[in-house]
Structures are given as C-alpha cells and as structure tokens.
Amino acid sequence: MNDASGALPSIPEQGGGAIAPLGRGLQLANAPQFDVAALANGGEGSFNLREVWRLLFRWRWLIISTTVSAMLVALGVTLITVPLFRATVSLEISEPQVQVLANGQAGGGGGVAMRDPQYLPTQYGLLKSRDLVDRVVRKLNLASDPSIAPVNLGRDLRERAAGNMIAGGYSVNPVTGSRLINLTYVDTNPTRAAAVVNAFGDAFIASQLERRIGATAYARGFLQNRLVTTKKTLEVSEAALVRYAQQQGIVLLESGVGGGKEGGGGGGSGATLDSNSLIALNSALAAAESDRISAEQRYRQGQSASSGDVQRDSAIQALRSERSKLQADYDQRLNLYKPEFPAMVQLRAQIAAVDTQIRGQTTGIGRSLQSDYEAAVGRERALRGRVAQLRGSVLDVRERSIQYNILQREVDTNRVLYDALLQRFKEIGVAGGLGSTNVAVVDPAEVPRAPFSPKLFNSLFLALFVGLGIGVALAYLIEFIDDTVKAPEDVKSKLNVPVLGVVPVASKTETITEQLADPQSPVSEAYFSISAAIQFSTSGGPPRSLLVTSSQPAEGKSSSCYAIAQNFARLDRTVLLIDADMRKPSFYIEDPEKAATTGLSVLLTSETSLVSHVNATRTPNLFLLPSGRVPPNPAELLASVRMRVIIEEALSRFDMVIVDGPPVLGLADAPLLSSMCQATLLVVQSGAIRRPAIMNTITRLRSTGGHIIGAVLTKFDPKTSAYGYGYGYGYGYGYGYGYGKEKPKPGLEADNVRRRISLS
Numbered sequence: 001m002n003d004a005s006g007a008l009p010s011i012p013e014q015g016g017g018a019i020a021p022l023g024r025g026l027q028l029a030n031a032p033q034f035d036v037a038a039l040a041n042g043g044e045g046s047f048n049l050r051e052v053w054r055l056l057f058r059w060r061w062l063i064i065s066t067t068v069s070a071m072l073v074a075l076g077v078t079l080i081t082v083p084l085f086r087a088t089v090s091l092e093i094s095e096p097q098v099q100v101l102a103n104g105q106a107g108g109g110g111g112v113a114m115r116d117p118q119y120l121p122t123q124y125g126l127l128k129s130r131d132l133v134d135r136v137v138r139k140l141n142l143a144s145d146p147s148i149a150p151v152n153l154g155r156d157l158r159e160r161a162a163g164n165m166i167a168g169g170y171s172v173n174p175v176t177g178s179r180l181i182n183l184t185y186v187d188t189n190p191t192r193a194a195a196v197v198n199a200f201g202d203a204f205i206a207s208q209l210e211r212r213i214g215a216t217a218y219a220r221g222f223l224q225n226r227l228v229t230t231k232k233t234l235e236v237s238e239a240a241l242v243r244y245a246q247q248q249g250i251v252l253l254e255s256g257v258g259g260g261k262e263g264g265g266g267g268g269s270g271a272t273l274d275s276n277s278l279i280a281l282n283s284a285l286a287a288a289e290s291d292r293i294s295a296e297q298r299y300r301q302g303q304s305a306s307s308g309d310v311q312r313d314s315a316i317q318a319l320r321s322e323r324s325k326l327q328a329d330y331d332q333r334l335n336l337y338k339p340e341f342p343a344m345v346q347l348r349a350q351i352a353a354v355d356t357q358i359r360g361q362t363t364g365i366g367r368s369l370q371s372d373y374e375a376a377v378g379r380e381r382a383l384r385g386r387v388a389q390l391r392g393s394v395l396d397v398r399e400r401s402i403q404y405n406i407l408q409r410e411v412d413t414n415r416v417l418y419d420a421l422l423q424r425f426k427e428i429g430v431a432g433g434l435g436s437t438n439v440a441v442v443d444p445a446e447v448p449r450a451p452f453s454p455k456l457f458n459s460l461f462l463a464l465f466v467g468l469g470i471g472v473a474l475a476y477l478i479e480f481i482d483d484t485v486k487a488p489e490d491v492k493s494k495l496n497v498p499v500l501g502v503v504p505v506a507s508k509t510e511t512i513t514e515q516l517a518d519p520q521s522p523v524s525e526a527y528f529s530i531s532a533a534i535q536f537s538t539s540g541g542p543p544r545s546l547l548v549t550s551s552q553p554a555e556g557k558s559s560s561c562y563a564i565a566q567n568f569a570r571l572d573r574t575v576l577l578i579d580a581d582m583r584k585p586s587f588y589i590e591d592p593e594k595a596a597t598t599g600l601s602v603l604l605t606s607e608t609s610l611v612s613h614v615n616a617t618r619t620p621n622l623f624l625l626p627s628g629r630v631p632p633n634p635a636e637l638l639a640s641v642r643m644r645v646i647i648e649e650a651l652s653r654f655d656m657v658i659v660d661g662p663p664v665l666g667l668a669d670a671p672l673l674s675s676m677c678q679a680t681l682l683v684v685q686s687g688a689i690r691r692p693a694i695m696n697t698i699t700r701l702r703s704t705g706g707h708i709i710g711a712v713l714t715k716f717d718p719k720t721s722a723y724g725y726g727y728g729y730g731y732g733y734g735y736g737y738g739y740g741k742e743k744p745k746p747g748l749e750a751d752n753v754r755r756r757i758s759l760s
Contacts, residue, residue, distance in 0.1 A: 051489065055479055056472070058486075063471030070467030074459040083451035085190035089201045090442040091181045093123050120179070127172045127181065127204060133163045135203040140195060142166065147189075166196060180442065186452075194447045201441050208437045216428055223425040230421055234414035241407040248400045285383040292376035295369070316358055323354040485694060486687040491711050494691045495698065497682065500537070500710035501530030503556065505686075505717050512559045516566060527563035530712055531571075534564065534681070537709040542568070543679035544651055547706070549661040549670040551697040555685035556714035558586035561660040564681075569622035573655040576614065578625045578647075580673055581662040582634040585627040589615050599628015603646060604637040610649045623654070635668045644676050664697040674706025682708055686716040 056063065095116065126132065142148050142162040149158035149165075169186040183200050187193035244250075330347040337344050485491055488499045503526040506515055515523040535542045548561040558581070565577045579587045582601050589595050598613040603625070615624050631637055650657045659677055664670040674680045680701055684694060701708055 048489075054487065055475055059471070059475035059478065062475060062478075063468065066471035066474065067464060067467030070463040070470065071460055074463030075456070078454040078456050078459045081454045082188050084186050084188060084453045085193045085448040085450075086184060086186045086452045087190070087193040087197045087445040087448055088182050088184045088443075089197045089445040091183065091201055091204070092440045092442050093120065093179050093181060094438040094440075095119055095179070096438060120174070124172055124174060124181070126207070127183065127200075130163070130167075132200065132203055132207065133167050133170070134159070135207065136166060136196060136199045137162045139199050139203060142196075169193075170196070170200065183445075185445075190448045194445045197445045201444070205437055205439050205441070208439050212437065219428050220425065223421055223428065227418065227421050227425060230414060230418045234411065234418050237407065237411045237414050241404070241411050244404055244407055248404065250397060250401060250404055281383060281387045285380065285387050288376065288380040288383050292373070292380045295373040295376040319354050319358045323351055323358065326351045326354060483691045484687050484689060485684050485691060485713070487716075488713055491684065491713060495684075495694055495711065497698065497708060498710040499713060500533040500681070501526055501712050502716050503527065503530070503560070503712060503714040505715045512562075516563050524563075527560070528567055530560075531564055531567035533710070537679065542656065543677075543709070544655070545647060545657045545659070545677040545679070547659045547661050547670070547673050547677040547680045548683060549674070549680065549697075549701075550663050550683040550685070551665050551689050551693050552663050553584070555663075555683050555688065556712075557663070557683045558660050560681075560683050560712055560714060561658055562587070565622055565656075565658045566619050568656055568658075569619050572621065574621050574623070574653075575656045575658060576623050576625060576650050576654040577617075578650070578657060578659045579627040580638065580659050580669065582627045582631055582637070583662055583667070583669075585630070586660060587624055587626055589624070589626055595626065596629065599626045600646075601628035601631045601634075601637065603628070604640065604642050605631070610646060610653070625650070634662075635672070638669050638672045643672075647676055664700055665693060671700050671704040671706065674701045675704040678707065679709045680706045682711040683714055684711050685714050688715070 096119070137143060137159050143155060143158040145162070149161040151158075153161065166185075171184045171186075173182040173184060174180075175182060183197050185193050185197040185200070187196065326347055330344065330351065333341075333344060333347065339345070339348075483494070485494060488502055491497055491499045504522045506512060506523055507521075510521075512523070515521045516527065518524055519528075534546070537543070546564075548557055548564065550557040561577065565575045569575045577587070578600060579585050580600060589598075594615075598615070600613070602608075603610065603613045610625070613625055613628075615626065617624055637643065647657060647659075657677075659673055661670040661673045682694075682697065682701075698708060
C-alpha cells in the first residue's frame with residue numbers, strides 16, 4: 001500500500017457542522033412495496049417448467065437411485081417368482097326363448113328370445129358360485145392332490161382347501177357387447193390349468209341341465225298330483241250330476257239329435273225328450289196349419305163351378321177335350337147329315353155321356369176337397385193340443401234343470417281343467433326328455449405353452465415408472481419439507497425481496513482474499529455485479545451508509561461486506577469499513593499494540609475522535625474501523641447516541657460507510673444499526689437458512705425502521721441447482737475457466753467459512 005492510501009480524507013465543510021440525520025430522506029429507487037400477506041404466504045406460486053427442471057436436476061441422483069433400486073427389486077422378484085400359466089375357455093350363453101304360437105298354427109313351434117336384463121348377470125353369478133367350484137374339485141379329485149391340499153387333513157377339509165385354491169385362481173370375464181364369457185384359471189401347472197378351466201365349463205353346462213331336469217321333474221310331480229286331485233273332483237261332480245238327473249227324471253239326448261240346448265234349455269251336452277218332442281210337434285203343427293190353409297182354399301174354390309182347381313183337374317180336362325172333339329165332329333157332320341141321322345144321334349149320345357161324366361167328376365172333386373179340409377182342420381187341432389201339453393212339461397223340466405245346469409257347469413269346468421293339466425303333463429314329459437341347454441362351449445382351453453407371468457420386460461418397464469414416480473415424489477416431498485432458500489427465484493417468491501446478486505460457492509483451494517484479488521474469478525465477478533446493483537438501488541446513487549447483515553453466522557456476511565467495500569474503493573470512492581460485530585469480529589490489524597488501544601468498542605466508551613481509530617488498508621481508498629476489544633455489553637454500546645455520532649462523523653469524512661453488522665436472530669445489534677444506516681443489505685446463504693428464520697430477520701429489521709434494498713445469495717452451487725447457463729457460465733465467460741474450473745493454486749490452504757481478513 002502506498003503512502004497516499006494511508007492519508008485520511010479531510011472533513012468537508014457542512015455549513016456549520018450540521019449533518020443530516022442518518023436514515024432519513026433516502027429515496028430508494030428499486031424499493032418494492034411489501035405485502036405482509038404475500039410475505040406470510042411466500043408469494044404467489046405458479047407452475048414453472050424451469051422450476052420443475054431445477055428440482056429434477058437437483059435431486060437427479062435420488063431419482064436415479066430410486067429408479068435403479070426399483071428395477072433391481074423387480075428383476076429379483078421376477079427371477080424368484082414361480083411361473084404362472086393361464087388357460088381360458090370361451091362359453092356362449094343364449095337367452096331363453098318363449099313359445100309364442102302353439103304347434104299346428106301358422107308359425108307354430110318358433111320361439112322369441114326373452115329380453116331379461118338380469119339374466120346374464122345371474123349367469124355370471126352362477127359361474128362364480130361355490131357349488132360350481134365344489135363340482136370341479138369332486139370331478140377332478142383335486143382333494144387327493146398333495147400339491148393342492150395337505151394329505152393329513154380330513155376329506156372335507158381337503159376339499160375345502162382345494163376349493164379355496166381353485167377359487168383363488170379362477171375368474172369370469174364377460175366379453176363386452178356379446179353373449180360370450182371367458183373362464184380363466186391360473187396355475188403353476190399348465191396341464192392342470194387347462195383341465196380345471198375345461199372342467200368349469202363342463203360343470204356349468206351339467207349344472208344347467210340338472211337344474212332344468214330338476215325343474216321339469218318337480219313340475220311333473222306337481223302336475224301329477226294336481227291331475228289326481230282334479231280327476232277325483234271330476235268324478236265326484238259327474239256322479240252328483242247323474243244322481244240329480246235320476247232323481248228329477250231328466251233324460252238328455254245328444255246335442256246333434258234334438259237340436260242342442262234350444263229345446264230343453266239345459267246347459268249340458270244334450271236336450272230332454274219332451275223338448276225334442278215339443279220341437280218335432282211344433283214343426284208338425286206348423287206343417288198341419290199350412291196344409292189346413294191350403295185345403296181350405298181349395299175347398300172354397302171347388303164350391304164354385306168356375307173353380308180354377310176344378311177346371312184344371314186332369315180327368316175333367318181329358319173329358320172336356322174329348323167332348324170338344326165330339327162336338328167338333330158333330331158340327332162338321334151336321335153340314336152333311338140331319339140331326340136324326342143315326343150317326344149324328346150317336347154322336348149326341350156320346351156328347352151327353354161325356355157331359356154326365358164331367359158333372360160326376362166335378363161333384364167328386366168338391367166332396368174330396370171338403371174331406372181334405374176337414375181332415376186338415378182335425379190334424380191341426382190335435383197337434384195344437386199336444387204342443388200345449390208338451391209346453392207345460394218342458395217348462396216344468398226347465399225349472400227342475402236349474403240345479404242340473406249348475407252341476408253340469410261344474411262337471412264341464414273340472415273336465416276342461418283336467419284336460420289342460422293332462423296336456424301340460426304330456427308336454428313337460430316330452431320337453432324334459434330332450435335334455436337341451438342354452439350354454440355351449442365355443443373354444444375349449446388348451447394347455448398353455450408358456451407362462452404369462454412373470455414377464456421380465458413388463459416388470460422392468462413397470463418398475464421404471466414406479467421408481468421414477470417414487471423418486472420424483474420423494475424429491476417433491478423433500479422440497480416441500482425443506483423450505484430453505486436455495487435459488488434466486490426462492491428469494492423473490494418466498495421472501496419478496498429483490499435479488500441484487502448471486503455469489504457462487506468459493507473454491508476450496510483459495511482464500512476469499514485471493515479470489516477477490518483476482519478480477520477474473522467467478523466470486524470477484526459476482527461481487528462486481530452486486531456493487532453495480534447497489535449503485536442503482538436508489539435514485540441518488542449508492543447509499544452513503546450501508547449495513548451488511550445476515551440471519552445467522554457463517555453466511556458470508558463479512559466476506560460480502562469486504563468485497564463490496566473493496567469494489568467501491570476501486571471506483572475512487574473513500575470507503576470506511578466498520579466492523580460492528582463486537583461479539584465475533586471478522587477484521588483485525590496486524591499491529592498488536594494498536595489493535596488493543598483502538599477500535600469501535602474503545603471509540604464508543606470514550607470521547608476520542610474517529611480519526612485516531614481508523615486504519616488504512618492495502619486497498620487504496622479503503623479504510624477500516626475495527627471492532628476493538630470485545631465488550632461485555634455490545635447491544636448497549638450500539639444503542640447509545642455515541643454510535644449515531646460516530647456514523648455521522650464517518651459520513652462527513654468518507655464518501656461511503658459500510659457497516660459489517662452481527663447476525664440478526666437472537667441479537668439486538670443488527671436492528672439498531674439498521675435504524676442508523678440509510679440502507680441495509682441482507683446476505684442469505686443458499687440452502688442453509690429456512691424461510692421462517694429469514695422472514696423473522698426481515699421483520700425485525702423493518703420494525704426498527706431499516707430500509708432493506710435487497711438480498712445477496714451466497715455460496716450458490718449452480719450445478720446442483722440446475723441453473724448452469726445463467727449462473728455458472730456467466731461468471732466464467734471469456735476467461736478460460738469458469739465455475740468448476742478453478743485455477744490450480746498449489747500450496748494454498750483452504751479457508752474457513754468466516755474468514756479473518758488482514759487489512760493492515
């Protein structure tokens with residue numbers, strides 16, 4: 001360090017020595033408007049692909065190890081798992097049909113399928129029934145197989161154990177949209193798998209047949225009992241009908257003989273004798289009445305000579321024809337002969353004889369017509385009397401046939417019922433003998449040639465996805481539990497504080513002083529960026545007094561304070577670095593005697609001037625006020641008016657005052673210093689401090705009136721945070737090495753986190 005660097009700057013004129021109160025009138029250009037609710041909730045979150053990629057990259061080894069472990073487990077399980085064979089039989093179940101038309105009718109003998117939505121689900125349930133499993137066990141004698149059931153158990157227990165094992169590997173899978181059902185059985189023995197599933201199909205068909213035959217036998221027995229009962233009832237009713245007919249003297253003829261029920265009024269199968277006689281006499285009476293009317297008409301007409309019937313009589317007509325011929329012959333001969341001529345007399349005699357015959361014939365016809373008329377009248381009268389007599393008899397029979405008809409209807413009803421039962425009994429007997437079923441085997445099961453499980457490729461593929469899922473879930477779980485601030489985005493979202501810069505993790509082969517001395521190192525580049533951000537943090541340039549603090553120790557606070565002070569000193573600004581951490585100082589001077597008599601603690605307890613305690617450093621324009629001896633009450637000294645006077649005096653002599661304050665949590669020093677400085681810079685170590693602790697720090701600083709201009713994220717590892725280009729590449733660009741490619745510095749020892757910096 002040259003001599004000029006050791007000269008303290010003179011105090012500029014302040015117009016009577018008055019200095020403006022510190023922390024007042026400072027205009028922060030980039031100071032955000034803080035929302036207490038937003039700070040409490042950590043800011044508004046949204047889905048961010050970059051954040052997802054950062055999380056996956058950060059926990060990539062956890063995800064990879066979880067995935068590899070899952071695949072190794074799947075490989076081991078696959079290799080030790082016993083191979084399983086699956087056999088399948090396909091069945092078709094048709095819906096039952098109902099007879100619509102009787103046999104012998106048009107379309108008779110056909111059926112229509114029932115549309116019962118519960119039919120197929122019922123069949124699925126029957127296929128899964130325990131009875132079907134027991135049938136298969138008994139059919140294949142699986143209870144005697146020692147690989148299925150222990151031989152030391154009883155027969156019932158072995159059958160139950162075999163049934164449980166068979167039921168565990170058996171499944172029913174309906175084919176959607178069809179009447180097909182696939183029965184599947186899984187077993188370690190391929191031959192047994194095919195045999196068992198085929199036995200299930202055969203047993204189900206047999207059970208359907210048995211169920212149908214059993215239902216038919218039950219129906220036959222029921223109908224047979226009903227037939228016996230109905231037959232006895234029919235016989236009793238017929239006997240009662242016959243007894244009543246004998247008691248009442250009712251004689252019935254067949255329906256076709258006497259005209260059915262019209263004459264007798266009975267309700268049985270024929271009519272009585274009186275009703276039949278009445279019907280016959282009534283018909284005869286009608287014919288006799290018609291004959292009587294015809295005879296009367298002929299008789300009335302015969303009484304007249306000009307009766308048409310008499311004139312039209314055949315005998316008379318012949319006589320009249322003969323007379324006409326004789327008369328004509330007579331008239332013809334009269335022209336030749338005289339009337340007395342013998343031939344003429346003979347002709348007149350013949351004509352007279354014919355006239356006599358005509359008169360005799362006419363008289364006989366009249367008497368015959370009268371006799372016919374009188375006979376017709378007598379026959380009609382006799383028939384009327386007989387009809388009247390039979391009418392009374394028929395009415396009497398009808399009155400006595402009321403109960404007879406009741407008994408007859410009962411006989412008819414019993415006979416119809418008996419005939420129907422007998423017909424149904426015959427139909428069931430025929431149907432029961434057919435032995436048909438609506439279940440058919442479509443594809444029988446074949447012995448499987450290869451196991452279906454386990455499959456190595458499928459197991460590894462599934463393990464890959466499961467392992468990735470578990471790994472990603474664990475990563476998100478750890479991220480959810482771990483609420484530390486790890487990246488610049490976390491500072492913005494979780495703390496709602498501007499990020500002024502990010503400092504990468506320092507090399508383990510160089511001290512912070514050596515890295516800051518190299519302007520091409522990533523750490524030096526990072527602090528140059530932070531210093532530039534501080535210059536533009538307010539509208540009037542960089543704040544004249546700046547407090548650098550952190551939440552907890554070892555976050556890089558002192559290193560950041562020294563780097564920022566050094567950068568501003570290189571910008572031809574006189575900078576005073578005050579080590580206000582009097583509990584654990586970070587800066588010291590090499591002269592032991594001077595170190596024991598100077599420092600901030602000595603200055604606070606005395607009235608000496610600031611100049612006597614300020615020390616020049618190797619960096620031009622950078623001066624140090626060390627902390628001095630460790631006092632017993634640092635908080636009381638910093639809270640005194642003397643501390644504010646010291647800062648005011650420093651501002652009157654230096655362009656910028658940077659205060660290295662103690663950590664905030666658990667101490668009252670930093671909030672007090674924050675109220676005395678124009679701005680406060682918060683240092684946050686990446687991935688080390690939890691959000692509640694930092695939020696408590698911010699709250700305490702603001703409660704005393706401190707102005708936080710931003711935060712600096714230190715010890716940031718871009719490799720583990722998946723921010724390679726933005727933070728790792730940027731600081732090392734153009735210098736032949738970047739982050740992760742430090743210059744080899746053989747012989748240099750690794751510096752600890754809280755570096756003690758010599759500024760003599």
